[in-house]
Amino acid sequence: MKNLNLIEVKGHDVMKKNTWDAKKYGKHAEFVPKLAFPLIELLGEIKGKKILDVGCGDGILTLELVKRGADVTAIDSSPEMVEVSKSKGIKALLKTVTDLHYNYEFDIVFSNAVLHWVPEPEKALKNIANSLKDGGIFVAEFGGKGNIRSIIQAMEQVFEENPEFGEFKNVWYFPDVNEYKELLEKTGFNVEYIELIPRPTPIDDIENWLEIFTNVYTSHLTKNQTKLFRSRVKELLKSRIYTLKNGWVADYVRLRLRALKG
Template sequence: MPAKNGQTQHWDPARYIRNAGFVAKLGEPLIELLVPKAGERVLDLGCGDGALTEKLVECGLDVVAVDASADQIAAAKARGLDARVVNGQELAFQSEFDAVFTNAALHWMLDPDAVLDGVARALKPGGRFVGEMGGGDNVKTIKDALVAALDRRNFDGESAIPWYFPQPQEYLDKLQSHGFKVSYIELIPRPTPLPGDLSAWLETFGENFIRLLPDAEQPAYIAEVVEALRPQLCDADGNWTADYVRLRFKAELR
């Protein structure tokens, strides 16, 4: 999705599973918050490769899965899902769903008001909106290192940030202003062990920063960020932990 600097994030399904398969697994508790009822029609907003969508289908739900990445949608379709390429900031559904479900996607959508307009339109009256996204100081340590390393190269690092990480009150206010009654919202610190070296995480999620540099300079940039973060995020055995903070919520359309 577009970043402030006009760059775009490319989603490679195989790379995502390899370096970020934990995202879907850690999102499974959201299904309990959804309280699914067999036969309900649900929109999975930002479905990725469909790993978590499959869990929704297993609950007996009629699920439409959408994502802006054609590659991820192809992977979701390969699972046999009803998956469609749709920009989450341009939802065109009308009063169609009993619930909208979303995990680890909203923070890539930099126009939250457009997202919430579309979610509200897509829901039937009284429909539920259940989700989790990065919030507050999510990956702040990593983000600050990425920005600082770009600044040292005479780029505006802040302009490369592709994420929207709201505080609970900020997002509560937005939900309410779009016609939702919020029954639950919470910021959850979640230090998350990574499956490999931090460089793999940076290559998966930090493209908007990395792509500002010529190809020849990118490896040195990644290495510099990794070494800057090693004292804070890597233990004596070489295990990396990302400083995740998640914002989880449940709301109902008035």
Template structure:
């Protein structure tokens, strides 16, 4: 199982929330709106929504991340994003870099639909088709060399597939686009792998894990390591705005 340590996340992956500003701009939050932050992480963007005058509820599957969000003085709950219990409570549902960790997108979309008031909007960004493809190939090759077939536990859809899922869930989709976004890491690729490939690495014996990561890094160095000493990961994001009709029941 993937686990999240707020301190490790802040050191290794603060760029995730820093690069979420474009999704916030698409959301265009208005003072007084009640907004659900779906997959709130450690609450950095949740706090920005509250600062904008919104009434925000954050939810996340990680108890540690929820505690970090609560420590900012925010309302947050441990909750499965694929089993949302809300009923027409929110003006908007916002999600940044979380939906691809939820392997049942139909259940997520259905829950968001129920959570929204008629006329509400669902705005999000997730990993899209081609996201971290170079890293996934290196992981697959290194696992195969050990006789293992270990899938990466994320859902990276193309725009057509995700539009169809949203429309099947009752939404109209004014905006959906795939955005290549090569992303410099603040540190070493090893740190990124130990955080974001944690559940895959669990298939490797603990005493062999360091050597496994060394092999993966060696495979990726020619493609992702830059002359200035910075690792740049081949992120691709899928950003969308979906609307629940004003006359929806």
């Protein structure tokens, strides 16, 4: 078996490398859009506004933007998610934020739980800025510094225990406030609000979470190796993020922001 070094996964290919099952996502990861509804309030009045939704997933939040009267174009890197969104009547396109070629087209760019999948943050922000009209609004939330630290540590340990899995390389991008604020300003934004928010998040089972969000790390493994990976990570995390009272609670930390194109 190839000893895959995950550092080979570059650019927006990280998003494409992780495969997304829309049914499993809707069943086991419904917390992703549900917990992001407060993010929409940062947009203010959006009736009649042209909005680009970056990483629409299954379209739950996108539909809320449409219900509030916005003209929404949605993009996602997953063909299945795009088809699910289209089936809901959403104008959805198969694109990633690093593929964008819009110029001065949108009043607002909105993004939830996507930008930590993009290890080229400056390129992403430049494309977002180019997509916005002057004075346009950028509102986003994604994983920030410390996000799922316990889960990552467990994953690293399992790869160390099983050298035949290859080298573990964290492909997620979880910046702190100062780092991302500097990038925003460098790419032409005036930051109105940015905050790192610890948000312990209940999930139904860590193995379901691993199946949905970490197959980018296991795509080169055999079925038996993948089963071992998930069961061992679960075993390690049982004493860290699980209690009989609360069940599984992932150690999420979110970076939330609102910025204006200068």
